[in-house]
Amino acid sequence: MTLSWLQIARLGLVQAALGAIVVLTTSTLNRLMVVELALPAVLPGLLVALHYGIQLTRPQWGFRSDTGGNRTRWIIGGMFILALGGFGAACGVVLLQSSYWAGLALSVLAYAAIGLGVGASGTSLLALLASTTAPHRRAAAATITWLMMIFxxxxxxxxxxxxxxxxxxxxxxxxVGIVSIAVCVLTIVAVWGIEARTTALPQPEALPFRQGLTEIWQEPRARAFTIFVFLSMTAYFMQELILEPFAGLVFGLTPGQTTSLSGMQNGGVFVGMLLVGIMATGFKRGSLRAWVIAGCLGSCAALCLISLIGTLGLVAFLIPLVVALGFFNGMFAVAAIGSMMALAGEGRHRREGTRMGLWGAAQAVAAGFGGLTGAAIVDVLRLAQFGDAQAFGAVFVIEAALFVAAALMAMRIMTRTPLQSYAVAGE
Structure with missing residues (x-):
């Protein structure tokens, strides 16, 4: 018995819960540290990089869920750790106002917990989806679950x-306390009883973790896709930590307004993903490669225009361009996610969890590297007496160039196979 549509939608609620906590730490709390507390942008950049760095443990979490059984316990346990870390991060921001070193210590612990929670819960959830979804439903399942996360x-x-x-x-x-409690309750309700009703059982693992991971890396498809994930996600996340500070410092938006702006951007991501899902699944239009390339190039154009309006002070264009950036990000992301879902079951021993962990680790490293690099460049340029608009704008242009590089790589490694098949070249 494989997952029904209702069960796929229920698991998507877990993705929504993950996104709810993470967006608070990468947008709202980040903006408060940079604008309200006047701290260097590199500080929240380092904290976010810490939580992404800890997600290097994703392959290990995936391996454990493959071999230890009961992925549900890892999903629920990871979510509780994530929620605790999210609330701790908010407490850290408040404490930073009165006691810098105590606030910093609490923030480090909180962001470490966030990394552990996302790694354990997110990887196990994706492994459960990949191993229990019927092949002909994987494309739609990827779209549904990520749409719910973006929502x-x-x-x-x-x-x-x-x-x-x-x-x-x-x-x-x-x-933040209300959100943290809500996501824990939602996760329990969403996953309870699903795993027991599916036929997917943990695969016996004769090899130790390190040897099994090495064999997966030797698979041409898995290796090529890992490199693509790192490059494209570096571009995707480079503006994550600086968009809200950019809106606050350059255009004078309040904390509530910049948080809402982040919501509008992710609303654009939602629409972009939905469009690809409808066109590919409903109307069977477009290939994985075409949607990825279009999304990357569209993101490049939006970033260049955001850089331009910052220099010219054209605040009226900020919201439309941020929504457009999200829209093209969504187009690119849903195709890459669907490919990840399909490829997780390929290769030796069908180690879905370990493969999802490998790609999750590549994404986490890219997200941490991209976010930290973007914040560091802004700080360096501002110290060099560049204006706020010019400093942030330079990062947006660099990110745009990386999207072009990702599009070129997609042209090289991806086939023209229709999106429903989610094939990647590499052999």
Whole structure:
């Protein structure tokens, strides 16, 4: 028995819960540190890089869920750790105002917990999806679950942005606490009983983890896709930590307004993913390669225009261009995600969890590297007496160039196979 559509949608709720916590730490709390607390952008960049760096453990989490059975316990346990880390991160921001070193220590612990939670819960969830979804449903399942994650991100950012005005530390803690409790309850309700009703059982693993991971890396498809994931996700995440500070410093937006802006961006991602899902699954239009290339090039154009309006001070164009950036990001991302789902079951021993962990680790390293690099470049340029608009704009242009590089790589490694098949060249 494989997953039904209802069960796929229920698992998508877990993705929405993951996104709800992560968006608070990478957007709202990041902006508060840079703008309200006037801290260097590299500080939240290092904290976010820490949580992504800890996600290098994703292959190990995937391996454990492959061989130890009961992926459900890893999903629920990881979510509780993530929620605790999210609330701790909010407490760290509040404490930073009165005691810098105590606040920093708490923030480090909190972001480490976030990395562990995302690694354990997210990897096990994707492995469960990949191993229990019928092959002909994998494309749609990838679209559904990521649409729900983006919906969770956009809804959380929008609602929190509206509720956080006017900003106060007590209100921040109250809101983050409510969100943390809600995602834990939602996760339990979403996953309870699903794994027991499917036929997917953990594969016996005769090889030790390191040897099994080495064999997967030797698979041409898995290796080529890992490199593509790193390059494209570096481009995807480079603006993550600087978009809200950019809107606050260059255009004077409030914390609530910039959080809402982040929600609008992820709303654009949602629409972009939905469009690809409808066109590919419903109308059977386009190939994986075509959607990835179009998304990368569209993201490049949006970033260049955002850089331009910052220099010219054209605030009226900010929201449309940020939404457009999200839209093209969504087009690119859903095709890459669907390919990941399909390829997870290929190769030796069908180690879905270990493969998903490998690609999740590549994404995490890219996200941490991209976000930290973007924040560091902004700090260096501002110290060099560049204006805020020029400093942020330079990073957006660099990110645009990386999207072009990702599009060129997609042209080389991806086939023209229709999106439903999700094939990647590499052999």
């Amino acid at each position: 969770g991100i956009a809804m959380t950012a929008g609602v929190v942005g509206a509720m956080l005005h006017p900003y106060s530390p007590a209100l921040l803690l109250k809101i």
